[in-house]
Amino acid sequence: MGNGVSAIAAHGVRKRYAGAREKAALDGFDLEVQSGTICGLLGPNGAGKTTAVKILSTLLQLDEGRASVAGFDVTTQARQVREHIGLVGQYAAIDEILTARQNLVMFARLNHLSSRQAALRADALLEQFSLTETGKASASTFSGGMRRRLDLAASLIVSPSVLFVDEPTTGLDPAGRREVWAAIRSLVAAGTTVLLTTQYLEEADQLADRICMLKEGRVIAEGSPDSLKSALGGDWLDIVLRSDNDISVVAHLVKPVAQGDIDINHQDSRISVPIIDRTKALVAVAMALSEAGIEPEDLALRRPTLDEVFFHLTGPTGSENPLEVAS
Template sequence: MTGWAIVAEGLLKAYRKNRALDGFDLQVAAGTVCGLLGPNGAGKTTAVRVLSTLVRFDAGRALVAGADVVREPGLVRERISLTGQYAAVDEVLSGWQNLVMFGRLSHLGKREAKRRADELLGEFGLADAAGRSAVEYSGGMRRRLDLAASLIRRPEVLFLDEPTTGLDPASRTQVWGAVRKLVAEGTTVLLTTQYLDEADQLADRISVVDAGRVIAEGTPDELKGVDRLEVVVHDAGQLTQTAALLSGTADVDTRRVRVVVTDRVAAMTEALRKLEEAGIAVDDIGIRRPTLDEAFLQLTGGKG
């Protein structure tokens, strides 16, 4: 298993008649970010709970940070950290006190716990609020504090279950920066998120989950697919002619012709030449790649 920080093979987890995981397979390379995407109820959170030793699975095999999840759960817990969907901080303590407490609970020395608390408060934009009680923090600030707490020990593997839900764009950007820094230092991250742009920004590879199993995986670009030339003709009567001219497919409702291309510049240049020679007027022309949202909806049959 050298080189893999997370390995799951044929995981099964059933709650009565409902199979939350049904043949779940996953491999995550060390020092990378894997985005786990899927519609609600697909099994993402169950997978995180199983891999982080919070829930026992019924069948299969799983290794995390080189340790067997079933036979060596204590060793797994020593090497990982988990941030769930909801902030779990002590609202009576100040932000700084929270982080020092988490540091001490993680067996850091008093001096190191304080140093690490100061460092993380700065990274997450909370230094000015370090002495304030967490009950006075906004929801976004509490979320950032919770994330900072999960990074106290610089874990080998970090599970992030929808870490930026409810955060404003500036706070999300700060979280992204912290995740990138952590990965650059060698930590592996398994990220579940409802924000596909977040997965696009952070993930080296993405696994799409549906009905308890991985149905597609690849880099964000691989999942998005190929570039397309799109032409919107001015006269709907010329739509069929344009599709034939460019060897594309026509959409009558939008007066749009789509053509799969490999060389973006050459394809655009050649299309413009052909359209001009044929006297076909267009309202719009451009090269675009499907978004990750479009790819996700296609893979999951439109389920959100």
């Protein structure tokens, strides 16, 4: 696959689970992922992320629509699709009794490598994922981050051109999350196309070239992290005060940098200000507070949360209001 070629394409995919009385899990799902990029499929519980991954990796059949991976149709060329993909499921697939190295050798043998080839591949992957030193320990002793890295390593035994990773860091602490992010970045540097699902906007932001926001089986917004965020109103500056007394003074002071409605929470003595230019806003507010002789408990920049993103996209009543985002 050359430049500009879609490694993953889905058009109008519908899937309703047998016996499901509710809506379809995927309901007109469209997706296009360019070769050699990371796409983040973002959505809350039940949005259809795992269903999409299962259909694209041929574990599940679609009811309607079309999808192809690495140029092969998932319905009519499932075997070829499987030969070109790796899959890291939502729940770890490693064997706890085995060591990290034994796990990798086992996966390699299952992929028809000779025992010598399997040992070489296992050692190379242990090194790539910084697991060499712990390779001899039983996987049951591994931290969550190490398990996920081992899971990733196992999915790369045969160097897939497209890798699906379903919620790689759910339940991990920040250090574990960073370890997994580094591992995924190194894969893409080596040319693999990655479709990653996540519930965390920050994760998609850190890793993805493009983000697709999924809600009730449909993509409701799509774009680069930056374009998506600016369409969603940029960042927030949070100011937590030592008491509620100064809140109206501070609300007045921050007005010049506010790019929309200021959110005031009296209970927590917190003011949240929508901003665009992070550094300028932070400096201006810090100076204004200092001049007024007000020392805040906390002053911090933050990205919109997934909740806020969805609130912006769907509105308070939950009315569907698809957002066009420029690339």
